[in-house]
Amino acid sequence: MLRKENVMKKRIAIDMDEVMADTLEALIDRYQNDFNIEIDRTDMEGWHLEDYVDPEHKQKILNYMMQRGFFENLPLIEGAQETIEKLHRDHEIFIVTAATQLPHSMEEKVKWLNKHFPYIGWRNMVMCGDKSIVIADYLIDDHAHNFDGFKGEGILFHSLHNAKETRYKRIYAWTEFEELLNSSLSHSIQT
Amino acid sequence: MLRKENVMKKRIAIDMDEVMADTLEALIDRYQNDFNIEIDRTDMEGWHLEDYVDPEHKQKILNYMMQRGFFENLPLIEGAQETIEKLHRDHEIFIVTAATQLPHSMEEKVKWLNKHFPYIGWRNMVMCGDKSIVIADYLIDDHAHNFDGFKGEGILFHSLHNAKETRYKRIYAWTEFEELLNSSLSHSIQT
Structure with missing residues (x-):
């Protein structure tokens, strides 16, 4: 296990629909x-x-x-609450959701986040369109097109619609991201 | 005058309150x-x-x-419509506004933008909290704290509350940003 003081703090951007919320x-x-x-x-x-x-x-x-x-009123994706809470302890979490196309959705998305992820404050929420505007170490998203122009590493969260996409690292569940992050952190500490 | 094909396309992030809208x-x-x-x-x-x-x-x-x-229903800041429309022809414009603290404001801000800046689509709108999440060449903002952690150049838009801030390049009107951008573009083309 990594000791907390050795953990390199990462900025992790996380999409909402089909990643946190089961839209x-x-x-x-x-x-x-x-x-x-x-x-x-x-x-x-x-x-x-x-x-x-x-x-x-x-x-x-x-x-x-x-x-x-x-x-x-969307249901949660399994494991999102547990894993994101753990990640939040050591890393900087930003929720980044394409929402400006449906303007009424934004207030609802903030309410949903406040209910299920109360420790994520308004400072760490981003309602946008084109996600190439965000800068982070990782972006966890179910839409591969959101990785176009993204400077960090795109991690594809498995969803039926993206099942045939092969260009990106794919995770099927939240626990897999935790493992992936731990292994890449160990690596960067050793080098 | 610069010929269009020589213009280096910049990504310009623009705050809304007290920069575009006279809050x-x-x-x-x-x-x-x-x-x-x-x-x-x-x-x-x-x-x-x-x-x-x-x-x-x-x-x-x-x-x-x-x-x-x-x-x-906010009034416009003088010159914002004219200058931003001109900038939009040659550059990539993103509207970046701290809005997630007041969730009801987001839908209203999109409506305001659609009314006064109809060519700016939903893809180029960002409603956020901490602006260090955005990546752009310039950020035009009336709050100097938004330049903390910003990787591009912060341009302070003059407002009464920031009158005593001395750390950043300041513009008093939209026409000044146009001049500033033209001069720095000429420079980068020559070098």
């Missing part, structure tokens, strides 16, 4: 409920839900995200 | 109206309005900013 699960839930159609997740690899469903239903999915309350 | 003027207007007290601006140098007024009135000033609609 996809909330969308599938509403869609299945409204149309009484069972979604087969194993068949959804490489697809966003709105492009996977019947084209006539695409707008319905997009509308769910426009509804007030949607982003305030 | 102070809106606060003074409401305060004078509510208390029938005339504010002498020449006496306010080095002070934020909430610290300059009678201590009993401080919370009243802070409350103005909590009211829905305040940030949506």
Whole structure:
């Protein structure tokens, strides 16, 4: 185990949707409920839900995200609370979410963060569009396009829609990021 | 005059309050109206309005900013529209505003930007807290503390509260930034 004083403090930028908050699960839930159609997740690899469903239903999915309350009530991704709290003790955590496209979502996202991650203050929240504006050692995100122009290391958080992306280090669960960070920290301390 | 193909594209981050939007003027207007007290601006140098007024009135000033609609209806800083539109033709503009502390303000700020700066899309808006998270060539801001940890060049936009700050290049008006940028661009092309 690393002794705390040997830990090199990193700045870790973390995306919200499908990384901290299970946005996809909330969308599938509403869609299945409204149309009484069972979604087969194993068949959804490489697809966003709105492009996977019947084209006539695409707008319905997009509308769910426009509804007030949607982003305030999202379920958590497994392990996010535990791991991010641990990371927060030794590192600088910034939550970086593409949110300016849906302006009503921003207030809801702050409320959601305050509820589930109360130790992350407003100073460490970033609601943006193009993430190339942020500077951090790591960016954990489910969208590979957010790594374009990013100066740090992009870590792809596994999601059905990005299952076929091969260019980046991928983690399937929060515990994997903790391991990855510990091993790369050990390395940088030894060299 | 520089020919367009010789212009080095810069990324310019621009703060909103007291740089694009005249937040102070809106606060003074409401305060004078509510208390029938005339504010002498020449006496306010080095002070934020909430610290300059009678201590009993401080919370009243802070409350103005909590009211829905305040940030949506701010007047413009002189020259901001004209100069930013010109800069936008040759450079990459990001609007970077500390807004996550007042979550309701974010939706209003996007509406205000869409109204007065319609060519700035959601991709180029950043609502944040600690601005050391952004990477840009320039940051134009009225708060010197936002230059702490900023990797580019901080340009202080003159405001009464920052009148006594001497550490940074100061501009008193938008036209001055245009001149400054043109002169530094000419320089970097020649070297």
